[in-house]
Amino acid sequence: xxxxxxxxAVASALAPAAAMxxxxxxxxGRANVGLDQYEAKGATDxxxxxKGRLRVFDFGSRLGFRVNESLGGGxxxxxxxxxxxxxxxxxxxxxxxxxxxxxxxxxxxxxxxGIGGDWGDVRFGRQxxxxxxxxxxxxxxxxxxxAMDSAFSFNGALASPSGRESNVLSYNSxxxxxxxxxxxxxxxxxxxxxYTGTGQGKEQVYALTGRYSGGPFRAQADVAKRKDVANxxxxxxxxxxxxAGFSYAPGSQVSAIxxxxxxxxxxxxxxxxGIVFAAAGTSPxxxxxxxxxxxxxxxxxxxxxxAMFDKIKNLTVDPGGTDAQGFTLAAKYFLSKRTxxxxxxxxxxxxxxxxxxxxxxxxxxxxxxxxxxxxxxxRIMAIxxxxxx
Numbered sequence: 001x002x003x004x005x006x007x008x009a010v011a012s013a014l015a016p017a018a019a020m021x022x023x024x025x026x027x028x029g030r031a032n033v034g035l036d037q038y039e040a041k042g043a044t045d046x047x048x049x050x051k052g053r054l055r056v057f058d059f060g061s062r063l064g065f066r067v068n069e070s071l072g073g074g075x076x077x078x079x080x081x082x083x084x085x086x087x088x089x090x091x092x093x094x095x096x097x098x099x100x101x102x103x104x105x106x107x108x109x110x111x112x113x114g115i116g117g118d119w120g121d122v123r124f125g126r127q128x129x130x131x132x133x134x135x136x137x138x139x140x141x142x143x144x145x146x147a148m149d150s151a152f153s154f155n156g157a158l159a160s161p162s163g164r165e166s167n168v169l170s171y172n173s174x175x176x177x178x179x180x181x182x183x184x185x186x187x188x189x190x191x192x193x194x195y196t197g198t199g200q201g202k203e204q205v206y207a208l209t210g211r212y213s214g215g216p217f218r219a220q221a222d223v224a225k226r227k228d229v230a231n232x233x234x235x236x237x238x239x240x241x242x243x244a245g246f247s248y249a250p251g252s253q254v255s256a257i258x259x260x261x262x263x264x265x266x267x268x269x270x271x272x273x274g275i276v277f278a279a280a281g282t283s284p285x286x287x288x289x290x291x292x293x294x295x296x297x298x299x300x301x302x303x304x305x306x307a308m309f310d311k312i313k314n315l316t317v318d319p320g321g322t323d324a325q326g327f328t329l330a331a332k333y334f335l336s337k338r339t340x341x342x343x344x345x346x347x348x349x350x351x352x353x354x355x356x357x358x359x360x361x362x363x364x365x366x367x368x369x370x371x372x373x374x375x376x377x378x379r380i381m382a383i384x385x386x387x388x389x
Contacts, residue, residue: 023070029063033088034145034342034384044352044375057382058088059145062109075117080125082109110164120173127168129184129207130161130224136245136255137292139303139328144344145382146358147328148307149257151288152241154348155357157270157278157312157322158261158286161226161237162205167191178214183207189231201228201235219244222259229267236264241288251296260287272371277353279316286312286322301340303330307348309356321351321375326358338388346380 039052064082071077084103091104112125131153132141139147153160168186188203189195195202207224225238241259248254262285270278278284287310295302307326315322325348332342348356355374 024068026066027064028066028389029061030386030388031061031087032059032145032384032386033057033061034059034382036145036380036382036384038378038380040357040373040376040378042350042375042377043373045372048373048376050373050376050378056088057145057384058086059384060141061085061087064109071115073117075115077113077115078121079113081107081111083111084108112168112170116172118174120171123168123170123172125168126164126166127170127184128162128164129168129170129182129186129205129209130222130239130241131163133241133243133257134211134218134220135213136218136220136243136253137257137290137305139292139294139305139330140360143294143301143303143332144330144342144386145384146344146346146360146380147303147330148290148305148326148346149292150360151290151307151309151326151356152239152259152261153360154326155359156309156324156355158263158284159237160261161224161239162186162207165205168205179210179212181211182209184209188226188229190228195231200231201233203228203231216247217244218247218253218255232267234265235267238262238264243290245292249296251294251301253292253294255292257290257292258287260285270371272353272374275317275319277315277317277319277322278312282314282316284312284314286310299334301332301334303328303332303344309354319353321353324348324350324354324356326356332386339386341385342383344380344382344384346378346382348378350375350377 034057036057037052037054040050043049062082062084067079069077083106086103110127112123112127114121114123133149137149139149153163165186168184170182170184172182173180184207186205188205190202204227210221212219221242223240227236229235229237239261241257243257245253245255264283266280266282269276269280289308291306293304305328309324312322327347330342330344332340334340346358350356352375358378358380
């Protein structure tokens with residue numbers, strides 16, 4: 001009741017009285033905070049280790065507004081404005097002062113305005129093509145603090161084509177027979193002053209996502225390409241992933257994702273110890289697998305995930321040991337429908353020449369993750385509380 005009264009009060013302040021009968025404003029959000037212990041030991045070069053430290057963390061806390069207006073004839077207008085907030089520090093940075101572009105300013109998370117109808121909808125704004133996995137795998141997105149379902153966007157030798165992307169236009173289809181799709185485009189760095197058009201490519205992002213949900217089965221496929229990265233012709237990042245899940249009981253499912261990331265025509269060498277293992281102009285690529293299990297038992301939710309980062313291919317010199325594995329184990333107890341407390345364990349085991357890091361949402365303190373940190377094994381153990389409103 002209080003939530004509805006607050007929404008009406010906001011609508012009164014923001015909308016003309018004549019429009020109130022057709023418009024709704026919803027205020028929503030999340031607080032997700034706790035205590036964790038982070039470390040990254042075992043580096044091939046000992047100077048690349050990070051000793052353990054205790055931290056009070058914030059992971060994915062946010063405040064949002066949703067506005068919907070009926071335009072008649074089956075048409076509607078809508079606005080979503082969602083802002084990430086670090087309620088542990090009140091700043092715009094993640095853990096240990098690391099940069100986190102999803103917090104600290106208005107509309108820092110997915111935020112857009114659009115028009116929709118029976119034909120689907122068109123959205124303009126900050127969106128997340130390729131980034132998420134939908135309902136088939138969302139442990140770190142909506143259940144706990146961090147998990148392997150974000151493995152395609154972890155720090156490492158290869159960069160994903162897109163995460164949360166600014167200035168995106170998308171078309172989102174209606175759901176027909178359980179299927180729907182999203183087609184996204186963004187101008188990337190070609191929108192700013194860095195693009196002159198003289199001897200440059202034009203950076204752009206393209207992404208296509210297809211989804212299916214019917215009975216206990218759900219699936220999602222994504223393909224994305226960041227063309228002419230930094231406006232350099234032929235320097236592309238491209239990736240695809242395909243996932244499927246089976247819900248065997250309410251709140252319980254098993255699912256899997258497989259995909260590949262490729263960085264075409266590298267702008268600079270990647271080297272260590274005087275060995276150039278990926279020369280400028282080469283196109284290294286790697287396959288990533290993720291397995292997921294989630295299970296509801298009364299008020300308890302149990303989570304387990306496994307990620308495999310395969311050996312990097314198309315290297316100038318293959319030093320070996322460029323693969324890694326990741327693990328998540330977690331348990332959450334729901335005190336109410338909206339509030340839960342949890343304990344989680346996340347670990348990445350890098351081979352001697354890999355440097356994947358648990359990096360989403362500024363959760364990592366390993367901000368120097370790179371060749372000097374190769375071989376270290378990031379680990380996060382946490383206890384936390386999440387409240388959705």
